[in-house]
Amino acid sequence: MDRISELPDFTIHHIMSYLSAKEVAQTSVLSHNWYNFYVSFPIFDFHEPYKWFVGDLANKNPERFCKNETIRFRKRLHRFTEFVDDFLVRFSNLKLCMQKFRLLIGLLDVEASSILDKWIGLAIKNEVKELDLNVQTDKNAMYPLPWIIFSAASVNALKLEGCKLGQIPETIRLYSLKSLILKKVFIKEEIVQKLTNQCPLLEDFSLDYFWGLSHISIVQPHKLKLCSIVEPVDELKSVKVAAPSLQQLVIIGGVRRSIVIDVAECSNLKVLKLKAVNLIDQEFHRLMSKFSVLEDLEVTLCALLEQIMISSDRLKKLRISYCIKLKEIEIDTPNLLSLHYWNHPILTSKVNVPCPWKLYFINAVDELGNKVDPDVQWFLNMKRFLGASNQIKLLSINVKSNRDSFNLEEFRNSLSSLPCEVEKLWLLLDAPPSSFAALLDGLLGIGYSREFCVLINHEVHHNFIEWLYKEMTNRDNNCCNSRNIKCWRHYLKDFKIRGFHFPPSIDSPSLKKPLDVNAVMDLWPKLPNGILQCRLDWCFPESLE
Structure with a gap:
């Protein structure tokens, strides 16, 4: 029953x-x-059905079709539009409220645009609450939104992709709108102002990959809490956000652009994420001084920053990544819970960060953005960086070297302390075999761990794994007996391979589980990309004599 x-x-x-x-x-x-x-x-989701009808052409831009593909696409699109039209008309006749209308469609001509206008009208007539429209078309033939969409008083979530917002009514009646997400759209400055000012309940506003704007001004929105401005296609020159209610702001610019940012009036901001925003030191520090309640800060690809100074007893999360000119950081954050640093090693003049650190060290780069082979100073900077904390949760080192540039003897003469202990040590080494020994001595001279993982994603990494196994199992302890601080070979008690993990991208169920040590040894010459897990047992003296 x-x-x-x-x-x-x-x-x-x-x-x-x-x-x-x-x-x-x-x-x-x-x-x-x-x-x-x-x-x-009451939920209409036409993403999957579109792919069923259109098949192999679903993920291809219609503007790039060859003649035969265009003919096939028109036939399939016609069947799809009939399918959607029947559904919407039948539902509309029931005079019920629509919860959600989600549509993915590719356009080729004006006829397809007119049917879209009809569907949007039917959805709004049935008081749709969530409207998600994804139009796959060319930049020069974007779908012009019908004005009726701006009088949809029932809509609380609106997502538009591949649309043109060239003109809109003088008065907007999106009285229930709380979330507005615009992606791959053409939009004008005055429209942004209208949308953010005339939607009294708007809490979430996102612009992603857009055309038509050189200036963005969002001033005194009523209830805006989340704002995201991502990857402008045109030359965006300035962003002004004055929203005391704003809690999260994400700005992702372009590496070659300089954008003037004015967000000083967002005094209650708790989350700030800046990526590819070319702020100089003074601008960045002036910006930070305005946010007394900031809890989460992410600074990525800010190519002009040379010094980062942060002092806050409210900050809980901090991430600094790929700021290629960075030379020094000064951080005083006694209540920080998470620190991620993904960059070349630099000076740490003052650091008060009691939480566990996650560090990802990479090559420094020159003024042209080219990677610089690691030298003695690179290793010493890394050791000083590690010395600023006794809670290194993860140390990941990604080293690329095209030549034998590291002077191991000079490095050893510069050492004045034993390596720092870290909880986990990950290594990705891309270097000529002649550099393996010196680079490994340098890396294990600055930090050591019982959990040691080596990443493999290239043939040269397989060569390093084979060399590493021989070096670890047949180590010579007579290399530097006369030195006060000896190399890692004198302190390593035992080395074991624990297993091999395949990357998440591998779909085979049989390869989801890690290989044990016996399977690793059997497959040694044929290991695919993945992570080799090792166990290192150490015996360091409590202090130097």
């Missing part, structure tokens, strides 16, 4: 909302009752 169908319609529809579009369609053949549930289901 079918007891489920005796439940109220809204309960059945809630259960169906967790199913895929295909599974929802399959329920229609169960019984007459289930067919009625199906046709009255």
Whole structure:
């Protein structure tokens, strides 16, 4: 007996909302009752059906079709539009409220645009709450939004992709709108101002990969909490956000652009993420001084920054990545819970960060952005950086060297302390075999760990793994007996391979589990890309004599 169908319609529809579009369609053949549930289901998701109808052309831009592909696409698109049209018209005749309308479609001509206008009108007529429209087309033939969409008083979430917002009504009636996401759109400055000012409930606003703007001004929105401005295609010159209610701001610019940022009036900002924003030191520090309640800060690819100074007792998360000109950091954050540093090693003049650190060291780069082979100073900077904390949770070192540039003897003469202990040590080494010994001595001279992982994603890494195994198992302890601080060979008690992990991208279920040590040894010459896990047991003296 079918007891489920005796439940109220809204309960059945809630259960169906967790199913895929295909599974929802399959329920229609169960019984007459289930067919009625199906046709009255208020969630319309036409992403999957579009791919069923269009097939191999679904992920290709229609503007790049050859002649035969264009003919095939028109036929498939016609069948898809008939399918969608039948659904929407049938539902509209029921005079029910629509919960969600999500559509993926490719356009070739004006006829397709007119059918889109009709569907949007039907959705708004049925008081749709979530409207998600993804139009796959060329930049020069974007879908012009009909004005009716700006009077959709029932819509609380609006997502538009591949659309042109060239002109809009003088008055916007999106009275229920809380989330507005615009991606791959053409939009004008005055439209941004209208949308953010005339939507009284707007809390989340996102612009991603857009055209038509040189200036963005978002001033005194009513309830805005989240704002994201990502990858402008045109020359965006300035961003001004004056929103006391704003809690999270994400700005991702372009590496070759300089954007003037004015967000000083966002005094309650808790999360700030800056990527590819060319701020100089003074601008960055002036910006930081405005945010007294900031809790989460991410600074990535800010190519002009040379010094980062942060002092805050509210900051809890800090991430600094790929700031190629960075020379010094000064951080006083006594309540920080998470620190991620992904960059070349630099000076740490003052650091008060009691939480565990995660460090990802990479090559320094020159003024042209080219990687510089690691030298003695690079290793010494890394050792000083590690010495600023006794809680290194992860030390990941990605070293690329094209020549034998590291002077091991000079490095050893510069050492005045034993290597720092870290919880986990990860290594990715891309160097000629003649550099293996010197680079490994340098790396293990600055830090050591019981958990040692070597990443493999290139043939040269297999060569290093083979060399490493021989070096670890047949180490010579008579190399530097006369030195006060000896090399790692004198302190290593035992070396074991624990297993091999395949990368998450591998789909085979049989390769999801890590290989044990016996399987690793059997497959040694044929190991694919992945992570070799090793166990190192050490015996360091408590102090130097």
